[in-house]
Amino acid sequence: MTLMLPAGPAQARSIAGVAPDLLASLRGESETLPPVSSTVLVVVDGLGALPLRAHAGHARTLTAAMSKKDAAASVFPTTTAAALTTLLTGEMPGAHGLVGYRVRDPRRDVLVNQLTEWEGAGIDPLTWQAQPTVFERAVSAGHPAFAVGFAGHAHSGFTHATLRGASFVPAGRPAERVATAWDLAERNPGALVYCYLPETDKAGHKHGVDSAEWVAALEDIDAALRLTVPPGVGVLVTADHGMVDVPAHRQVVLDESDGWHDGVRHIGGEPRMLHVYLEQDADAAAVLGRWRRDLEGLADVLPRDEAIAAGLFGPEVSDAATARIGDILAIARGNRALYDGAAEDQRGRNMVGQHGALTPEEWRVPYLRFGGFAA
Template sequence: MPLMLPSALDSPRNITGVAQRLLAALRGAGDLPPVRSAVLAVVDGLGAIPLRAHAGHARTLSAAMTKKDAGGAVFPTTTAAALTSLLTGTAPGAHGMVGYRVRDPHRDVLVNQLTDWDAAGIDPLSWQASPTVFEQAAASGHPTFAIGSSGHARSGFSRATLRGAEFVAAASAAERVAQALHLAEAHEGALVYCYLPDIDKAGHKHGIDSAEWVAALEDIDAVLAQRVPDDVGMLVTADHGMVDVPHHRQLVLDSAGGWHDGIRHIGGEPRMLHVYTEPDADQSALLERWRRDLDGYADVVSRTEAVDAGLFGAGVTEAALSRIGDLLAIARSNHALYDAEAEDQRGRGMIGQHGALTPEEWRVPLIRMGAFAR
């Protein structure tokens, strides 16, 4: 079993530790300086390595970022799993959001964990049962706020991850950060979450080496240059990073190649597939075949191997286990794997992608600003 996590999920320098670090700072304890209020700014898709590579276009963040201001994400390095880990302080094996598209074992269908909640009839409170950081903070008497797009206010994903917070809608990144800092200053003891998706969107569409991605980075950097009020700490991080996948690095899994033989569903996303086999399939033979045929493209492991290696965290619940693929295909280098029979083929147009275990996807910034700054 060659795969190992780049760093422990229970490390304070992992995104699973961010929630407790912020709560501790509000209590005047922990490794962060005590603060009057705390802001968690999440820049979706901003890896630590691409940020450092483009330091000249992010002078505010680069100036605030020391060599120690980076940490690890979770597996898979995808928004549904990683944002939930950030906002619950638990690994995917505990909160159950184990990928982008996973199987609902009760109905035997694939579910997009960002968008399919209502259409699939999934209850966010039972599907994702771990207490959020907002519920934990509110139980201790702290005001809690989550700032994002108005379209996300009542989404299933928001109900799964933001419950306990008062949702505040703001259109632009500048408005969101300004609102976050205002709320932190106006409400003593507040915990404020601010979600910034612009860089992730630019990376998916244009790639991280594009002028559009650099422009998005410059915009976010300027937004985060706003003055942080006295006694307010701001932690800037991300859910995952990203790699560019050129067209010649794409592998299409079609029926002509026998990729669907013995396979019931292919979920996940192009850089980390959850592969669900037919009930009567010979899983050992399929595992051997996928490993052989994807040699050089991806590492293929069984569900048992992935869980035993700790990829989903130390404790994997029965609910999470039932959603993990029988096989996992984890892309190497900058490859991507596409299911030719998937209903939604929009992902094949994406340049920037994530989900696997490269340092570019795994390493994220943990930048301390305002009263948190060293």
């Protein structure tokens, strides 16, 4: 079988083009964005275009700027580590190398959480993610660069991999982060400012996209973005991915007693998109056949070479990225999730909102222009 990326509307753009376009707008050379004195990139983590439209009454600021064409395509897998790195480098996962949530470090043959385990796993952000960030490119061109986010994120390995080149500015609630971003852009002509808003992603994981908690988080962000954009500043609001709600009865548990781990050394990724790493002496064809048979109708299962050939990770996949991709990929269909029953930590089964696969809810994200970009 060959799995292709989902089709989007004819006007759809990729989030991989956001960073280069923002830099071009500062030079007056963008084909899609007007020239501006400074620019702000606002990323609302986990906010899909379809869930946003479905809750338009709770996000009047965002949806007032949103037409049918104001959407962009995320990347595969639709997870923060992969998609946010694409947004901040302009490169697809096959090039920047963050190809999933938990992937194998080939050097040590262990799974590493790409958001939180850099230091403990001894991974160097400068080599694991070697592509220049949009902030490094901005600074090299003479533009000030800033990243506004939680103080606790300032020195993480993931921050060093994706935000290097930017001066990190901590701020609290969404309204404070937005106000700080607007102020930095106004006081620093030519600046590129990044503002990270993860509240919808957190509420969605814990309570679900249709929950009162998720709606409250969306309303809080929408209210923050009502703040008037300073003259000459262009603001682009987008997301890394969306999400779907997975009820408990849609969970598929891969129990060791049922033979799911025969020939399997590690199961990484996340419940909506598993990286399956095989033992060196495993019969790869037999394992692939078994997974395909037993997950028929529940997930798309394909070997690494087919996934790469289909362009799932982008047009070019480096040797380093290839070594991190599972021998087999299992991509959940619909609103199902696949859980490793042998994993010590089963807390993930409490998550309601999830992402990583290829549904339109996960794949399509808003692409909204404010301030100088809305002109």
